Amino acid sequence: MVPPVHFTERVTMTDSTDAGPVLAADGTPLKKKLAQALFVSRARAFGLVLPLLAFILVSFIIPILSLMVQGVKNDTYSANMPASTEIMKGWDGISEPTEKMFAALVLDLIKAREEKSIGRVATRVNREVSGTRSMFTKAARKAGKLEAPFMAAMLNIDEDWGNIEVWGAMKVSSQTYSAAFYAAAVDADYNADGSFERLDEKDRIYVYLFIKTLLVSLAVTLACLALGYPVAWLLASLPMRTSNLLMILVLLPFWTSLLVRTTAWIAMLQSHGVLNNVFVWLGITTDETRFSLIYNMTGTIIAMTHILLPFMILPLYSVMKGISPAYLRAAKSLGATNWTAFWRVYFPATIPGIGAGGLLVFILAIGYYITPALVGGQDGQLISNFIAYHMQKSLNWSLAAALGGILLVIVLAIYWLYDKVVGIDNMKMG
Amino acid sequence: MSALPPYATLGQRVWYYAFRVICALIFIYLITPVLIIIPLSFNAEPYFTFTSGMMGLDPEAFSLRWYADIFHNGMADPDATEGWWADMWQNAVWIRATKNSFIIGFWATALATSFGTLAAIGLSRSEMPYKGLIMSILISPMIVPLIVTAAGMFYFYSNDFNPFIEGKQALAGSKMGIILAHAALGTPFVIITVTSTLVGFDNSLTRAAANMGAGPVRTFFKVQMPLILPGVISGGLFAFITSFDEVVAVLFLAGPEDKTIPRQMWSGIREQISPTILAVATILVIISIALLTVLELLRRRSERLRGISPG
Numbered sequence: 082m083v084p085p086v087h088f089t090e091r092v093t094m095t096d097s098t099d100a101g102p103v104l105a106a107d108g109t110p111l112k113k114k115l116a117q118a119l120f121v122s123r124a125r126a127f128g129l130v131l132p133l134l135a136f137i138l139v140s141f142i143i144p145i146l147s148l149m150v151q152g153v154k155n156d157t158y159s160a161n162m163p164a165s166t167e168i169m170k171g172w173d174g175i176s177e178p179t180e181k182m183f184a185a186l187v188l189d190l191i192k193a194r195e196e197k198s199i200g201r202v203a204t205r206v207n208r209e210v211s212g213t214r215s216m217f218t219k220a221a222r223k224a225g226k227l228e229a230p231f232m233a234a235m236l237n238i239d240e241d242w243g244n245i246e247v248w249g250a251m252k253v254s255s256q257t258y259s260a261a262f263y264a265a266a267v268d269a270d271y272n273a274d275g276s277f278e279r280l281d282e283k284d285r286i287y288v289y290l291f292i293k294t295l296l297v298s299l300a301v302t303l304a305c306l307a308l309g310y311p312v313a314w315l316l317a318s319l320p321m322r323t324s325n326l327l328m329i330l331v332l333l334p335f336w337t338s339l340l341v342r343t344t345a346w347i348a349m350l351q352s353h354g355v356l357n358n359v360f361v362w363l364g365i366t367t368d369e370t371r372f373s374l375i376y377n378m379t380g381t382i383i384a385m386t387h388i389l390l391p392f393m394i395l396p397l398y399s400v401m402k403g404i405s406p407a408y409l410r411a412a413k414s415l416g417a418t419n420w421t422a423f424w425r426v427y428f429p430a431t432i433p434g435i436g437a438g439g440l441l442v443f444i445l446a447i448g449y450y451i452t453p454a455l456v457g458g459q460d461g462q463l464i465s466n467f468i469a470y471h472m473q474k475s476l477n478w479s480l481a482a483a484l485g486g487i488l489l490v491i492v493l494a495i496y497w498l499y500d501k502v503v504g505i506d507n508m509k510m511g
Numbered sequence: 512m513s514a515l516p517p518y519a520t521l522g523q524r525v526w527y528y529a530f531r532v533i534c535a536l537i538f539i540y541l542i543t544p545v546l547i548i549i550p551l552s553f554n555a556e557p558y559f560t561f562t563s564g565m566m567g568l569d570p571e572a573f574s575l576r577w578y579a580d581i582f583h584n585g586m587a588d589p590d591a592t593e594g595w596w597a598d599m600w601q602n603a604v605w606i607r608a609t610k611n612s613f614i615i616g617f618w619a620t621a622l623a624t625s626f627g628t629l630a631a632i633g634l635s636r637s638e639m640p641y642k643g644l645i646m647s648i649l650i651s652p653m654i655v656p657l658i659v660t661a662a663g664m665f666y667f668y669s670n671d672f673n674p675f676i677e678g679k680q681a682l683a684g685s686k687m688g689i690i691l692a693h694a695a696l697g698t699p700f701v702i703i704t705v706t707s708t709l710v711g712f713d714n715s716l717t718r719a720a721a722n723m724g725a726g727p728v729r730t731f732f733k734v735q736m737p738l739i740l741p742g743v744i745s746g747g748l749f750a751f752i753t754s755f756d757e758v759v760a761v762l763f764l765a766g767p768e769d770k771t772i773p774r775q776m777w778s779g780i781r782e783q784i785s786p787t788i789l790a791v792a793t794i795l796v797i798i799s800i801a802l803l804t805v806l807e808l809l810r811r812r813s814e815r816l817r818g819i820s821p822g
Contacts, residue, residue, distance in 0.1 A: 125633075129632050133698060337545050448656020
């Protein structure tokens with residue numbers, strides 16, 4: 082705790098002109114002593130936070146930042162093909178490749194083949210211009226036997242070695258730091274001369290995917306609001322005993338494992354599942370024309386809404402609980418109709434809850450991975466699923482990092498908004 | 512929405528009941544999927560749907576085979592009499608997953624709760640510098656999309672530039688990596704619950720303890736800790752549930768031996784879909800129901816002790 086500051090008779094507070102600064106017991110100025118005490122208590126508070134801060138920085142923040150760096154940095158080419166990397170720095174990306182460049186390339190190919198890194202280099206260049214992978218592996222196999230002039234020798238192996246596009250791809254790959262992956266993440270091509278160019282209509286994937294993810298998140302948020310608002314209102318207005326019982330119906334799904342709920346929706350929605358059987362039995366559809374409710378966007382939205390609904394109900398409920406029922410009665414006694422009383426009095430008071438629940442659901446929905454992966458099929462995949470795909474299957478980590486970086490920026494922007502509107506200190510856990 | 516007054520008009524009456532019907536439908540939507548898997552898990556056939564026998568309540572159509580399969584799956588010889596228990600304990604995939612879930616959950620919770628409680632105490636002191644900034648950093652694991660977290664950790668823990676580990680794949684593909692990831696994901700819950708408990712904490716109590724000669728450590732354990740314990744426990748519970756339910760980080764960081772229950776369910780759904788996962792799901796739902804009941808009873812008890820009766 083704060084060390085006590087002792088005042089003694091020596092501390093004189095006279096108004097005489099020669100009085101020095103107010104002194105503490107040990108003779109130091111009081112001001113300094115107080116500053117010291119404040120510093121000690123701040124250091125103590127900080128010392129308590131420090132272990133966790135260090136832990137979060139090392140095990141969470143730094144890993145994410147290192148992945149973000151991978152989004153702009155890729156040294157697969159420059160680390161394994163040093164000679165051609167060096168010589169291409171002076172190449173403008175437009176003029177014809179020179180004999181010197183070919184010589185450096187051959188040198189690098191021999192080295193990369195010896196070090197068995199040619200596969201990775203070829204994959205890297207192939208990501209810029211597809212079809213170049215085999216050119217590299219083939220040339221590397223024959224590079225050891227080539228003799229000057231190398232340009233003619235290389236063209237002899239494959240005419241495409243004279244293609245400026247291939248060299249452009251190599252130049253882009255050879256840049257350790259480049260915007261190539263961020264460009265790819267927004268469906269653009271990063272050229273050797275530093276310009277960007279949008280891909281053809283048919284090759285665009287990711288911008289559409291980001292928009293789709295945002296729209297799905299918005300749809301899920303609106304669905305949660307539409308379903309959560311009446312339920313929260315009912316829970317807030319019923320007597321405590323009844324509402325506690327009904328609250329269990331909200332809390333049980335909330336506490337149930339995500340995988341359990343996803344499994345349950347597979348059982349519910351599949352073509353011979355519970356829901357379709359009920360529809361057939363009710364005569365809504367026939368056995369031949371069962372609805373396809375799962376492994377598509379419909380299934381993703383139904384399951385995600387169910388999983389995120391408690392995150393909307395709980396903040397709404399805690400806000401509605403604080404609104405006095407007297408307000409509605411007062412409005413009605415002053416002549417408002419039911420609708421006016423709700424719309425002009427009750428609804429505005431619930432807006433903080435809508436903001437809190439809505440942003441929470443939206444943030445969770447935008448990064449959803451498990452449910453779309455299991456019930457989404459082809460059509461219901463979101464941006465997270467593509468990040469996982471590039472991390473685990475295609476091993477294009479830099480593209481995964483760039484996609485993740487864009488997703489992170491979107492989420493942090495919403496979080497910032499959330500903090501401004503609701504405040505992170507007001508976050509409630511139901 | 513309180514009880515219908517006697518002078519309510521017809522329209523008000525219709526709306527009153529319509530509103531209740533709408534709410535009932537939403538409650539059905541919330542609870543049906545969770546409950547429907549319970550009867551489905553007793554299916555005698557390897558289907559995810561009610562067979563005609565089950566609809567007719569034919570005893571033949573029900574069986575416990577999928578519950579038996581939880582133990583048998585992965586065992587070297589499920590029919591052996593000798594060494595059955597050892598075999599099950601060692602080899603059954605779901606048993607191994609359960610062990611992994613508890614080991615990982617325990618260590619992640621221990622890390623998250625101890626660091627998180629200390630940090631929450633520091634954060635609720637008025638002298639704490641840069642409070643807003645530090646709070647946002649510490650809460651961030653809850654905000655950053657799981658996929659970005661998992662991918663980042665996988666990349667960091669499996670990369671050779673990482674100064675903290677030697678050699679490749681040192682932490683990715685081990686329980687240690689998952690424990691660190693889950694601890695990071697659990698801390699925001701501990702911080703939020705403990706800080707909110709500390710809002711009502713009377714700081715003169717610690718000053719009184721110090722005044723009576725107790726050191727900071729003694730003050731913490733004898734005075735502060737007993738008072739904030741409910742917050743710490745519920746924060747720890749949240750951290751444990753987070754770890755127990757988390758699968759994205761496990762998908763990225765776990766080796767083949769480190770599969771947890773949700774990870775095993777994931778491969779169950781992806782690879783060989785069988786009602787065994789429904790049986791596991793049923794057990795998990797029953798555990799959730801038990802947990803909720805205990806929490807509700809505890810809440811009622813504490814309300815009764817404080818003299819607030821429900822209703």
